[in-house]
Amino acid sequence: MKLLRxxxxxxxxxxxxxxxxxxxxxxxxxxxxxxASQGDLTLPCFPFASILKKAPQAISDDLAxxxxxxxxxxxxxxxxxxxxxxxxxxxxxxxxxSNQVDVGSALKNSGRTGENVLIEHTSANPxxxxxxxxxRNAILGDTLVRLHRLHGDDVxxxxxxxxxxKQVGVLAWALENLSEDEVNExxxxxxxxxxxxxxxxxxxxxxxxxxxxxxxxxxxxDRKAQIENEIGTLVHxxxxxxxxxxxxxxxxxxxxxxxxxxxxxxxxxxYDTFTKESRFVVDGTVADLMSTLDALEIAGTxxxxxxxxxxxxxxxxxxxxxxxxRGDGSSLYATRDVAYHMWKWGESNRLVNVLGEDHKLQAxxxxxxxxxxxxxxxxVLFYSFIKLPEGxxxxxxxxxxxxxDLLEEAHxxxxxxxxxxxPEYDDEKVAKIAEAVGTAxxxxxxxxxxxxxxxTFRWEEALAFEAGSAPFIMYAHTRACSxxxxxxxLPTSPVQCPSVESMPEGLVELLRLMCTHNDxxxxxxxxxxxxxxxxxxxxxxxxxxxxxxxxxxxRDGEVDGFAFSISEMARELMRSGLEGLGITPIEEM
RNA sequence: GGGCGUGUAGCACAGCUGGAUAAUGCGUCGGCCUCCUAAGCCGAAGAUCGCGGGUUCGAAUCCUGCCACGCCCGCCA
Numbered sequence: 096m097k098l099l100r101x102x103x104x105x106x107x108x109x110x111x112x113x114x115x116x117x118x119x120x121x122x123x124x125x126x127x128x129x130x131a132s133q134g135d136l137t138l139p140c141f142p143f144a145s146i147l148k149k150a151p152q153a154i155s156d157d158l159a160x161x162x163x164x165x166x167x168x169x170x171x172x173x174x175x176x177x178x179x180x181x182x183x184x185x186x187x188x189x190x191x192x193s194n195q196v197d198v199g200s201a202l203k204n205s206g207r208t209g210e211n212v213l214i215e216h217t218s219a220n221p222x223x224x225x226x227x228x229x230x231r232n233a234i235l236g237d238t239l240v241r242l243h244r245l246h247g248d249d250v251x252x253x254x255x256x257x258x259x260x261k262q263v264g265v266l267a268w269a270l271e272n273l274s275e276d277e278v279n280e281x282x283x284x285x286x287x288x289x290x291x292x293x294x295x296x297x298x299x300x301x302x303x304x305x306x307x308x309x310x311x312x313x314x315x316x317d318r319k320a321q322i323e324n325e326i327g328t329l330v331h332x333x334x335x336x337x338x339x340x341x342x343x344x345x346x347x348x349x350x351x352x353x354x355x356x357x358x359x360x361x362x363x364x365x366y367d368t369f370t371k372e373s374r375f376v377v378d379g380t381v382a383d384l385m386s387t388l389d390a391l392e393i394a395g396t397x398x399x400x401x402x403x404x405x406x407x408x409x410x411x412x413x414x415x416x417x418x419x420x421r422g423d424g425s426s427l428y429a430t431r432d433v434a435y436h437m438w439k440w441g442e443s444n445r446l447v448n449v450l451g452e453d454h455k456l457q458a459x460x461x462x463x464x465x466x467x468x469x470x471x472x473x474x475v476l477f478y479s480f481i482k483l484p485e486g487x488x489x490x491x492x493x494x495x496x497x498x499x500d501l502l503e504e505a506h507x508x509x510x511x512x513x514x515x516x517x518p519e520y521d522d523e524k525v526a527k528i529a530e531a532v533g534t535a536x537x538x539x540x541x542x543x544x545x546x547x548x549x550x551t552f553r554w555e556e557a558l559a560f561e562a563g564s565a566p567f568i569m570y571a572h573t574r575a576c577s578x579x580x581x582x583x584x585l586p587t588s589p590v591q592c593p594s595v596e597s598m599p600e601g602l603v604e605l606l607r608l609m610c611t612h613n614d615x616x617x618x619x620x621x622x623x624x625x626x627x628x629x630x631x632x633x634x635x636x637x638x639x640x641x642x643x644x645x646x647x648x649x650r651d652g653e654v655d656g657f658a659f660s661i662s663e664m665a666r667e668l669m670r671s672g673l674e675g676l677g678i679t680p681i682e683e684m
Numbered sequence: 685g686g687g688c689g690u691g692u693a694g695c696a697c698a699g700c701u702g703g704a705u706a707a708u709g710c711g712u713c714g715g716c717c718u719c720c721u722a723a724g725c726c727g728a729a730g731a732u733c734g735c736g737g738g739u740u741c742g743a744a745u746c747c748u749g750c751c752a753c754g755c756c757c758g759c760c761a
Binding site: 110123124126128130133135137141142144145151160174175176220250259260261262267322330333396399400402403410413414416418419420421422423425427428430451452453454455456457459467477479480482512513516517518532543544545547548549551553556559560561562563564566567569570571573574578580581582585589626630637640641643644647648649650662683684 | 686687688690691696697698699700701703704705706707708709710719720721723724725726739742751754755756757758759760761
């Protein structure tokens with residue numbers, strides 16, 4: 096709790112420096128207490144024992160004895176060599192009510208911190224609809240964008256469009272060369288596309304892509320060779336910046352990308368800028384980059400003229416050659432990525448990328464290359480893949496759960512719950528709530544676990560609406576909203592903080608949680624760990640429920656001014672926090 | 685074979701810059717709607733923190749060996 100730390104640090108410093116322990120030694124030890132029953136901040140005194148030649152318990156006793164009584168503290172106690180500080184709930188209440196806790200906004204850049212950060216996420220190949228495997232990137236990335244904004248950073252969300260290379264090449268070739276009948280014929284052994292998405296271009300066009308993949312694998316040898324040749328020519332042309340080919344690629348993938356973005360938009364995900372990979376080929380920066388790389392000390396040339404850097408000399412283990420130019424002189428994906436990063440450094444002074452764990456090696460190579468060019472390397476958030484219980488997802492094989500289907504199902508199930516719980520709501524209201532709840536549950540299910548953890552998608556977990564899920568937090572928020580609406584029409588008593596003795600547990604817990612809110616957000620943003628904030632929001636909602644249980648705001652037609660103020664502050668915190676997680680903070684559910 | 689990551693109650697998951705009784709949800713068992721929305725609240729049971737060594741006053745956390753699982757090791761993207 097930063098607020099409390101600021102209050103007690105000067106006193107600790109005075110006492111400890113007199114005893115001969117400097118701040119550098121104790122400051123990092125002062126940390127949040129493990130258990131609420133132990134207090135809010137704890138200083139373990141064991142490390143001082145050898146310096147002071149005294150038993151830890153004697154030291155903490157001493158410190159507790161000498162610590163002055165200050166307004167912010169209810170109590171300082173010494174237990175088993177730990178010095179425990181418990182905040183005074185009245186002081187906590189005062190901090191909350193005097194706006195020491197920032198509510199913030201996740202929806203716009205405020206520039207409060209003066210930091211600007213460019214977050215690149217998703218950047219999925221525009222070759223087919225979004226499936227839940229790809230969605231982890233987008234949800235993680237978008238949440239990071241929102242949390243940085245909530246924290247007060249200026250953020251730009253960027254989508255790097257892979258508009259050249261094989262994937263798009265295959266799509267473009269298929270659309271040009273295969274008829275609808277041929278596509279249906281080639282995919283006859285697969286499940287037919289869902290009726291529901293017949294008009295959505297990503298679902299439609301992916302069939303051409305899949306059909307082409309079937310042909311490339313199963314056609315007779317002559318046909319296969321011919322296809323490879325044709326696609327190869329296209330890809331080659333795109334990599335040399337052939338504008339005609341790039342244009343045909345663009346008209347092939349644009350409707351697909353639009354469809355993908357429509358799906359993401361339903362999840363509340365959007366981007367500020369799109370940058371096309373081809374841009375760096377067309378404007379010549381990739382060519383320039385390759386000559387710069389050629390001149391590096393660690394550059395080498397293969398027999399056929401291909402260029403590489405020997406990153407082994409810079410500490411890379413395993414395969415140390417990093418190829419940046421093919422034998423035919425064209426660039427590779429990674430080369431363009433280096434160019435792209437150099438450009439990004441010109442746009443922002445903090446770069447964050449969200450990437451799947453399969454990109455680790457490549458990211459390392461790009462990072463080392465950037466350093467070789469005297470550039471900084473970006474911060475990268477890696478995540479593990481989402482699997483299905485049956486195994487890995489693959490667009491090519493058609494073994495996927497489409498995000499569109501998941502969202503439809505989430506909406507339908509949420510809708511059924513609302514109808515059961517609130518039979519009096521009309522259709523429009525039910526639909527609105529179901530959409531917010533359904534998409535929130537899907538997002539939260541992914542955000543709440545740490546990214547490096549492997550993740551198996553299970554319908555029943557994605558669609559859980561109970562404690563531990565997004566609807567739980569949303570529900571606490573609607574309780575606060577409902578109080579807010581009701582209290583506005585009633586007479587209100589003056590804001591008078593109750594004495595410590597008469598404060599119920601639920602109130603104290605809520606105050607403590609609210610006072611750590613900004614701390615958790617800051618750490619979450621600094622370490623790029625959205626799940627920490629997600630779990631904190633769960634605790635905040637839980638604490639609000641405790642407050643709701645213990646502190647009636649409206650009693651006998653009169654509003655308790657103090658309880659109402661606290662409730663309002665909690666409501667604001669929950670609202671902005673929900674927005675930070677990409678959850679629509681609805682007022683009724 | 686090499687590199688990176690993961691392994692915590694029946695299931696899922698937090699804690700990992702070393703600190704006191706390993707947090708939470710689902711599931712299980714029991715209780716609470718004349719009172720601000722019960723998508724809620726209260727209580728109970730449930731953990732050799734993958735296994736073995738080491739460092740330390742103190743190890744789920746650090747080091748090391750082993751085991752299991754995932755990802756990567758293309759002049760693909």
